[in-house]
Amino acid sequence: MAFKNKRVARKYISKILIYLQSVDKQIKPCYLWDLFTADISEIHNYLKEIHSLGLTKSCLSTFSICDTIFVTDIARLQNYLDDFCLEDVEIVDVSASNSSPVLFRPDEKLAAIAPVLRFVQLLLDDIYKLPSTEQHYKFIDNVSDSSNTHLNVNLTTLFGFLLSYPVLYWYAPQTPDAEFPCLSMVPLDVHQVMTINKNECELFSFSVPQKVSKETEKTVNSWVSQMMTKCEISGFYEVQMTQKTVILPTVCM
Numbered sequence: 001m002a003f004k005n006k007r008v009a010r011k012y013i014s015k016i017l018i019y020l021q022s023v024d025k026q027i028k029p030c031y032l033w034d035l036f037t038a039d040i041s042e043i044h045n046y047l048k049e050i051h052s053l054g055l056t057k058s059c060l061s062t063f064s065i066c067d068t069i070f071v072t073d074i075a076r077l078q079n080y081l082d083d084f085c086l087e088d089v090e091i092v093d094v095s096a097s098n099s100s101p102v103l104f105r106p107d108e109k110l111a112a113i114a115p116v117l118r119f120v121q122l123l124l125d126d127i128y129k130l131p132s133t134e135q136h137y138k139f140i141d142n143v144s145d146s147s148n149t150h151l152n153v154n155l156t157t158l159f160g161f162l163l164s165y166p167v168l169y170w171y172a173p174q175t176p177d178a179e180f181p182c183l184s185m186v187p188l189d190v191h192q193v194m195t196i197n198k199n200e201c202e203l204f205s206f207s208v209p210q211k212v213s214k215e216t217e218k219t220v221n222s223w224v225s226q227m228m229t230k231c232e233i234s235g236f237y238e239v240q241m242t243q244k245t246v247i248l249p250t251v252c253m
Contacts, residue, residue: 002045024056025234029080033069101209107223185250195237
C-alpha cells in the first residue's frame with residue numbers, strides 16, 4: 001500500500017476506492033480527499049497502483065488548492081468545464097452583510113461564477129504544461145494572495161463547482177473561514193447521495209437554505225436525475241438520495 005500510515009489507510013481504503021471509481025466512471029468531476037491525511041505524492045502513487053491493477057480505467061491525477069487535495073480525470077474536468085451551463089446551478093448569496101440567504105437572479109449568476117470558471121481553466125492550462133509523465137500538481141497554497149491573478153476566487157464557490165453541486169454558496173468579501181450569521185439558526189435542507197452497498201459511501205452532500213428550497217427544487221431534481229442516469233449507464237453502484245433538515249448555531253466555510 002502506498003500510504004505511510006497503513007493502519008488508518010486500511011480503515012478507509014475501501015470507501016476511498018469507491019470515491020475514486022465515481023470519478024473514473026464520470027459520476028463526479030473531482031473527489032475531495034478528506035477521509036484521512038496523506039500527502040499528494042502518496043495519493044499519486046496509490047492512483048498509479050490501482051490503475052495498474054485495473055481498478056480504474058483512466059490514470060487519475062491530483063492537485064491541491066490551499067492544502068486541500070482533489071483527485072480528478074483531467075480530460076473529464078475539462079469536459080465538465082466546457083459543458084457547464086448557468087442553468088445547471090443555483091447560487092446563493094450568504095454574505096455576512098445579509099440578514100438571510102439570497103438566491104441570485106439568473107442575470108446575476110455569471111458575475112459570481114465567472115472567476116471560478118477562469119480559475120479552473122487556468123488550473124488546467126498549467127497542468128497541461130507539465131510533462132506527460134507528471135500526474136500530480138500542487139497548484140497554490142494561499143488563495144488570499146491578491147498579487148496572483150489565479151487567486152481572485154471564492155473558495156466555497158470553487159470547491160462546490162469542482163464537486164459538481166447543483167446549489168453553490170457565494171459570499172463577499174472573499175474571506176475564508178468566516179462565520180455566516182445569515183445561515184445560523186435557520187433551517188437548511190441537507191441533500192445526501194449514498195451508495196447502496198456494504199461500504200455505504202456518501203458521494204455527495206450539499207445544503208440548501210429552506211428559504212430558497214422551492215426556487216431551487218427544479219435544478220436539484222434535474223441534477224439528481226442526471227446523476228442517477230450516469231450511475232446506471234456507467235455500471236456504478238446503485239445510489240439513493242436522502243434529505244434531512246438541520247438548524248446549526250454557527251456555520252463556517
